[in-house]
Amino acid sequence: MGEEILRVENLKKYFPLEKSFVEKILSRQRRYVRAVDGISFSIRRGEIFTLAGETGSGKTTVGRLILRLIDPTDGKIFFDDKDITNLKGEALRELRRKMQPIFQDPYSSLNPRMKVGEAIKHPVEIHGIAGGEEARSLVLEILEKVGLTPPEKFYELYPKDLSGGQRQRVAIARAMIIKPEFIVADEAVSMIDVSLKAAILELMLSFRKELDLTYLFITHELAVAKYISDRIGVMYLGKIVEIAPTSKIFENPIHPYTKALIAAIPVPNPRRKKKFILKGEVPVAPIDIPSGCRFHPRCPLATDKCRRNEPELEEIENNHYIACWLSEEN
Numbered sequence: 605m606g607e608e609i610l611r612v613e614n615l616k617k618y619f620p621l622e623k624s625f626v627e628k629i630l631s632r633q634r635r636y637v638r639a640v641d642g643i644s645f646s647i648r649r650g651e652i653f654t655l656a657g658e659t660g661s662g663k664t665t666v667g668r669l670i671l672r673l674i675d676p677t678d679g680k681i682f683f684d685d686k687d688i689t690n691l692k693g694e695a696l697r698e699l700r701r702k703m704q705p706i707f708q709d710p711y712s713s714l715n716p717r718m719k720v721g722e723a724i725k726h727p728v729e730i731h732g733i734a735g736g737e738e739a740r741s742l743v744l745e746i747l748e749k750v751g752l753t754p755p756e757k758f759y760e761l762y763p764k765d766l767s768g769g770q771r772q773r774v775a776i777a778r779a780m781i782i783k784p785e786f787i788v789a790d791e792a793v794s795m796i797d798v799s800l801k802a803a804i805l806e807l808m809l810s811f812r813k814e815l816d817l818t819y820l821f822i823t824h825e826l827a828v829a830k831y832i833s834d835r836i837g838v839m840y841l842g843k844i845v846e847i848a849p850t851s852k853i854f855e856n857p858i859h860p861y862t863k864a865l866i867a868a869i870p871v872p873n874p875r876r877k878k879k880f881i882l883k884g885e886v887p888v889a890p891i892d893i894p895s896g897c898r899f900h901p902r903c904p905l906a907t908d909k910c911r912r913n914e915p916e917l918e919e920i921e922n923n924h925y926i927a928c929w930l931s932e933e934n
């Protein structure tokens with residue numbers, strides 16, 4: 605693994621809620637959805653770092669903040685040691701060449717009236733990499749690489765002519781054609797048929813090797829995280845609760861939430877006794893965050909201390925960080 609390529613420091617994103625009629629009358633203070641509530645982590649060049657957690661944990665918002673699609677409420681984002689938190693204009697355009705997204709639903713990010721070949725060519729022209737016949741050859745080359753062959757045929761097709769897996773291959777081709785350094789892959793395989801998931805993940809891994817790529821992977825599927833990641837950060841209600849290398853997360857998970865997520869991974873023998881069953885569900889919008897440890901209403905091990913005081917993310921051993929009072933006893 606190389607030097608640090610991305611670092612976020614105390615990153616926050618609060619979305620203001622519209623005041624209700626009663627709140628306006630009573631001049632109540634505006635309330636906020638605290639989607640990301642002060643997280644810090646870094647990623648090294650060449651690494652695949654995954655943010656995992658249930659829907660509503662804030663992981664997608666982190667991806668959008670890093671891609672600079674939305675502005676943070678507080679905190680800093682550094683890319684290649686450069687502060688990109690408030691980047692605008694030409695500097696932001698230059699960043700987009702280095703940092704590309706791959707989203708969950710390629711259908712919604714592809715223009716239905718644009719041929720596949722033209723859609724892939726677009727970023728090549730926008731970033732002034734090539735034009736005309738040269739750009740077309742680059743597109744044919746990348747179509748072949750992502751397994752859409754014969755490329756001349758796929759160049760002329762429209763998104764509606766493709767299967768879900770083929771559309772995701774187009775999205776990957778469009779991201780990779782400009783040779784980025786960093787990919788934010790947000791639930792990139794969650795809409796793909798189970799039988800095709802591994803092939804798409806392998807395709808992404810092959811580009812990692814070829815382009816010396818770094819990935820921020822975002823997924824609610826722990827099995828996918830295990831397959832692809834070097835390290836995993838587990839998020840709950842806007843906070844990171846555990847970060848560790850993938851092997852440690854699966855062999856020695858410490859945070860009760862991580863244990864519960866791992867216990868929920870489907871297994872060949874469904875009668876196997878599950879040690880951690882969670883109560884309730886993560887709130888869809890984190891507005892009224894529980895006091896103390898925000899996981900305490902669902903945690904089978906919660907104590908009074910958990911209900912009163914919020915644990916900080918602390919390194920308990922080399923490269924293994926936990927935010928849980930129980931970690932003091934491990």
Ligand code: SF4
Pocket residue numbers: 859860861897898899900903904905906907910915927928929930
């Ligand atoms: Fe559970 Fe307490 Fe640890 Fe929170 S701090 S995860 S409530 S044991």
